[in-house]
Amino acid sequence: MAIIQLTGDVRSVLADLTGKAPVEVGHVAVRRLGGIDTGLVARLDERIAYVMPHGGRRIVSLLVERLVELGCVVQEAATDPRDAYPEAQDAFEALMLGALARAASPMAIDLLTVQPGRWRKWDPSLHPESELADRATRLSRLLTPPIVALVGPPNVGKSTLCNALAGRSASITADRPGTTRDYVGVVIDLGGLVVHWIDTPGIRPAADQIEHDAARLTKMILSRADLIIAADDGQQTPGAGAVPRADIHLRTKCDLPGRTEAAYLSCSARTGEGLAELVAVIRDTLVPPEDRDADAPWLFDERLIAAAQRGA
Ligand SMILES: Nc1nc2c(ncn2[C@@H]2O[C@H](COP(=O)(O)OP(=O)(O)OP(=O)(O)O)[C@@H](O)[C@H]2O)c(=O)[nH]1
Ligand SMILES: [Mg+2]
Known part of the structure; x- marks a missing residue:
């Protein structure tokens, strides 16, 4: 099961997504979700609802795409990555542990474990952000199955x-x-x-x-x-x-x-x-071998650049 939290004017989005009147505040109901899946919709208050489809990656990403079509904006969890991994030495290691937990491919493991060390030493003049972003698009296939x-x-x-x-x-x-x-x-x-x-x-x-x-x-x-x-x-x-x-x-x-x-x-x-x-x-x-073998840091999480600039 996956949980997608909607915040804001959830009434119209829920009506458009389910084709029915929005679930009342304090209630949970089974609903068709945009022709993609059947799941639960829970209405916590006027402005917060949970949409709970089956947890398969495809269903979740199709549903998120549909919600974006309906005017929603995707917000990454704003929490400090270290909150989830208090044992991590720094933000780089916490982000790496998070990526390790969601990586689909065994091939991602070795490459992820060396990343905190590379990010701590990241030199933007040697490896500019544009170059890292380009390579990250292909390497992201190690995290989400292509x-x-x-x-x-x-x-x-x-x-x-x-x-x-x-x-x-x-x-x-x-x-x-x-x-x-x-x-x-x-x-x-x-x-x-x-x-x-x-x-x-x-x-x-x-x-x-x-x-x-x-x-x-x-x-x-x-x-x-x-x-x-x-x-x-x-x-x-x-x-x-x-x-x-x-x-x-x-x-x-x-x-x-x-x-x-x-x-x-x-x-x-x-x-x-x-x-x-x-x-x-x-x-x-x-996932070309030259991307896997390069010694540049892997931009496996959007928050890495910000963490590096903060000197995490
Ligand atoms: N000799 C040989 N026969 C094969 C091979 N691969 C498949 N076949 C045979 O070819 C026939 C068709 O195989 P399918 O895998 O059903 O073919 P398909 O492309 O999926 O066909 P559709 O679903 O109709 O599009 C079957 O009788 C298979 O046993 C192979 O490598 N060698
Ligand atoms: Mg076939």
């Missing part, structure tokens, strides 16, 4: 690959085009980087209404994806299932004769061939 979408024509083995990487049967597979009718999301650890993997339905020109709806949803997901992988098994007509933007072109089923091609990264979900390389390419594209 979205990786796998797209391509039906029956090329997208769901089989998803299951092979997840190490379990997360998506239904079959030797029949149109097996995946809706997108399936799985959290997968790719060599230390945890990602939100989206297995999409194969794109077919002659599709029924369900597939049209699924294709529309897929387009929406693609617009949010951090990385798009376009898969084909070498048996498709050119242009089938083409996507506007693909970061990686993948040839699947390379265990079958005549399927590999130099311009593609290739793999076989059946034999496991090429999977380790695929994992490394995805991870290093999303």
Whole structure:
């Protein structure tokens, strides 16, 4: 469960979010939350309400996005980071412990633990804020799982690959085009980087209404994806299932004769061939090794610059 606190003119925001009259002061009610989730809404007083959806990261971030659309402004907790971690030596260490607690990827751990030392010695003339911010955008994927979408024509083995990487049967597979009718999301650890993997339905020109709806949803997901992988098994007509933007072109089923091609990264979900390389390419594209290995401080929390300027 997550708790989102609303402060201010909560009446109109609650009405817009839930499509119902705002919950009365002192009451708690179950409400649909903007078509995103069903959760609890608690009204503490005229100006304070809690919205409590399920705690999954996706739900919380979609809900926050919706609230911003409705005119809300996101406020970071104004508390001193040391309040949460009294054992921390200084603000840098407290912020690091906070990031460690919410980091999704095992790969974040070593990098975070060296940060307090780097921030204490931060020299803005050596590592200006703009450079740190740029690198932080990519490194933040170690804290919040990036979205990786796998797209391509039906029956090329997208769901089989998803299951092979997840190490379990997360998506239904079959030797029949149109097996995946809706997108399936799985959290997968790719060599230390945890990602939100989206297995999409194969794109077919002659599709029924369900597939049209699924294709529309897929387009929406693609617009949010951090990385798009376009898969084909070498048996498709050119242009089938083409996507506007693909970061990686993948040839699947390379265990079958005549399927590999130099311009593609290739793999076989059946034999496991090429999977380790695929994992490394995805991870290093999303979080490049030069960002992970740089000895500059990592701006993993917006409050770090202010703390450094205060001489925390
Ligand atoms: N030889 C071989 N067959 C594979 C491989 N990966 C998948 N297949 C087979 O290809 C067929 C289609 O696999 P799916 O994973 O369902 O394909 P999909 O791309 O998800 O298909 P849709 O959901 O219809 O878009 C199944 O019969 C799989 O067993 C592979 O690496 N090698
Ligand atoms: Mg599928």
